[in-house]
Amino acid sequence: MSDSIDSNDSPDLPDPVAGEGANHPKARIRSFVVRAGRMGTGQIKALAELGPTFVLPFKPEAMDYAATFGRQAPVVFEIGFGMGGPTAQIAQTLPDVDFIGCEVHEPGVGALLKLIGEQDIPNIRIFQHDAVEVLDAMIPKGSLAGVHIYFPDPWHKKRHNKRRLVQPPFVAKLVQHLAPGGYLHLATDWEPYAQQMLEVLAADPDLTNTSTRADGYADKPEYRPLTKFEHRGLKLGHGVWDLVFKRKA
Template sequence: MTDSQKKAYAEYAPRWCIPYNAQMVSFAEVFGNDNPVIIEIGFGMGVATAEIAAQNPSINYIGIEVFQAGVGKLLNEIEHRNLCNIRIIEHDAIEVLETMIPDSSLAGFHIFFPDPWQKKKHHKRRLIRRPRTDLLTKKLQVGGYLYMVTDWYEYAEDAFAELSATEGLCSRYEGFAPPQTWRPKTKFEQKGLNKAHRITELMFQRKE
């Protein structure tokens, strides 16, 4: 962590971080309103998270991340942009979903450039794999969406198949989603583009 990130973590975490606790969260109590809630899993340094939240003040966002430097960076962004619609949970995402997030409560998931676990023997560790996709689906409201972006094309194909096989989900598009213009480009994404990696987007939603 940089000195700035350490300072932000020490000063702002009590205000904007939700401590992990194995009991269901009340979004109305956390945010003080009944606005839709979107969870971002693995926000990295959080710059895109802050930009999206700034563009959508009537939507609440919860970022889940275990990378403490990224948490510190996003805390700085929250303070400097005067954002009131972001909270952070610094813990394993699956445990958070299982124990803290009520079923059928989320308007969406953002999953940007998750670890592709490139070796075949490690594919089972991928986030977008059943039964994890069943858990994600259970947390979405009807009509809620799961939006994933990756620069690893084989993972995109695998994720599309896994999501398509998940009961209660359907793709909004016949195949991969067109680029969503509201999503800011990140430094990580630019690194992938510099390596000639193809950026692929998936958009699924929970059906009746």
């Protein structure tokens, strides 16, 4: 999860390099942008002590959820959990659901592991790997009860919009991994991205919008906690948009 920042803070990046451009023959979807980050002592300790148990190795074979979690339960896949605070809260709010989180940034992985240890949260596992590759290689199609994508990088500048994660090919990929009736829950605090998300999800023939509101957006589900950035933004009058769509049966 990557909370939005002011557009002036968005890096003025060059066009994608060979192999990464949306129209390049070797292009592939990526779920992340590499950024530097510092590790605290608590995060380092959590990685060393809890990483072997809760961080799963990436390998090109389908996961056995029951073997991974030691039980049969619905599985929700989260893409980009940031520093992991909301992920930990949701897992505690929904103890009968198992959560798989993907985050490439080591400080975030360490932070979530620290919370897992401090709060004794058993129903989370982590991949420190690109979520798209994990989906393709390890998540069985039609197996997920839900997918969470909260506050992905909005790529504010128009020429960078093509870098946004929520695009038709990626949504189609997610839908393939949802079980019939499984849900896709997105949230953003950047209205132009919310509009794009709504257009993309509404155009997918295998999804149906759960919202009954005229604007198509969903009320924030009770299980999703407010982030500190949301609290700050709401006090300043900024909006937050949730979208919840389900795969058709």
